[in-house]
Amino acid sequence: MNGIDLAVSTVIFALRPDADDRLVLSIPLVRRTREPFEGHWALPGGGADAAESLDATAARTLEETTGLTPAYLEQLYCFGEPDRSPSGRVVSIVYWALVRGDEAEQATIDENVAWFPADELPRLAFDHNLIVDYALWRLRNKLEYSRIAHAFLGETFTLTALRQVHEIVLQRPLDPANFRRQIEASRAVVPTGEHVTGGRHRPPRLYRYDATVDLVDRGPLTPAGIR
Amino acid sequence: MNGIDLAVSTVIFALRPDADDRLVLSIPLVRRTREPFEGHWALPGGGADAAESLDATAARTLEETTGLTPAYLEQLYCFGEPDRSPSGRVVSIVYWALVRGDEAEQATIDENVAWFPADELPRLAFDHNLIVDYALWRLRNKLEYSRIAHAFLGETFTLTALRQVHEIVLQRPLDPANFRRQIEASRAVVPTGEHVTGGRHRPPRLYRYDATVDLVDRGPLTPAGIR
Structure with missing residues (x-):
């Protein structure tokens, strides 16, 4: 309406075993199949829907892209810098959740959905590296006192x-x-x-x-x- | 773009003297001069601007409506329930700040801008009572450990x-x-x-x-x- 697209993205944290069976803090990412950033990995999510609450959009787009259905997603932060998408102004409301290992195993894994170690990510689409950095920082901060x-x-x-x-x-x-x-x-x-x-x-x-x-x-x- | 309007609103807290010269936790409100909720008091704010960061929109709309220019506004939460505005879907990114008494006195006060005791508000426009309740809860929580x-x-x-x-x-x-x-x-x-x-x-x-x-x-x- 004011020339701004609204999107919802989600950061899911789980502890998953690596190749040596050591647990690693991990997040699921989805490979983009269209421009901008075609072929880059990105946080699961999608466009907001005028008839749906933001919470519901976060849950729906997460399930559609990854098959994950955490009991409860919480709002993390809203990212809205004017230059964060090359294809026009997009404001993203970001949600997050922690899930248990057995919940994490319910994710649909194929060539376009994969878990990555949260501290060793490739260059992600948009400002998603910044979003994950912020989520990691909030997680570590909260762990200390919460x-x-x-x-x-x-x-x-x-x-x-x-x-x-x-x-x-x-x-x-x-x-x-x-x-x-x-x-x-x-x-x-x-x-x-x-x-x-x-x-x-x-x-x-x-x-x-x-x-x-x-x-x-x-x-x-x-x-x-x-x- | 997806049929959703994006707005920015701001909760400013200050301690201001009441008629008996006792300091009261107060917030500035702006009276709406058009529908929906014409004549109701509302948080200062305005529509997002596609060329401007959300932080900058929060600062600009706060200054335009109240004359207040806090050094730093921080994002509080994003409110986006589908039914929060009767005139169509509006998602509001809410910012907040605490200001000193002398800063608070710089506000433009006229018949459409006034300070209210934060705990004794009238029925505000939209879901702004809920927004203030949430901001009050966050403020009191943070005061305890921060x-x-x-x-x-x-x-x-x-x-x-x-x-x-x-x-x-x-x-x-x-x-x-x-x-x-x-x-x-x-x-x-x-x-x-x-x-x-x-x-x-x-x-x-x-x-x-x-x-x-x-x-x-x-x-x-x-x-x-x-x-």
Whole structure:
């Protein structure tokens, strides 16, 4: 209407095994099949639809391009520099989500959809490298003071698994005893009373978060509740 | 282009004296002079311009409607529910800023521009009440763990003034000794070595923040640097 196209893109983070079976912070990308940036990899997404909420457009375009259906996508930031697309003015509302490994495996993978290590991306279409950099920075920042690491894990987990998530995302080793003290002091994590099953002499205890905490608490905004 | 209009709106927070000379958390509103919502109060803003960055549109439309020119506006959230405007689909990128009392006094006040107590608003145009509620929630949340209260004050301030800002925004009294301990422990505030001038027997010490901290740290995004 004012000569501006509105698009929605999504950054999905998951921990996925690489060729050496080491977990790597990864995002799914889609290869563009038309200009501009034909052949370049880009974030999943698509044009906004006048009849649909932005949240719904984010979920729909993500599913259409990758087959992924995270329970909840949250708004990250709106990117709107005048020169970010060579084919005219496009403002992109960017959503993000963290998904567990088993959810990530539901993605449709073909020659035009693939997972990439989030820290080793090729030159992406548009300003999508900047968008991923911003999402990575927000993720690492939130990990330090918030309770989002569990989104990469199942409902219950060991403290060792939780520490490994922090180590992979932050890209540095953490002292196990210090990590345990900090997590226990934060009271974000509570023991379930259960232990890892199996024949071990001292099976590790299982923990869970005491409440569902979203990536970004939206306060008075109603949750998207897309599906 | 896809049948969606893009607009920019701004929430400006300041502490301003009421009729009894008590400081109140306040925002400037603009009365609409055309449909939809003619005669209703609304957030300052306007339509996006295809040749202008969103940051620049936010600054320009704020100045055009209110005369306010905060040094830095930050993106708050993007509101895009399909039914938020009765005259067609409008997606609004919302910016926010905190300004000092002396900056707030630069606003053009006439019959169509006025300051309102942020917690006692009339029914605003569109979903602007929801937008203000969300901005208030974010402001109160950030005040608890961040270092943003100084944006309401000058470069140096007393701890009493800083505590009063917190009390006004959070709408509850804070214990002076506890507040002092928490602020000193956070190391966000450092004594300047100066004292309030005047003939008092024990003039209060002046403090400053040890760095400029924005409402929202934008990480890899370059600061708007609008003016």
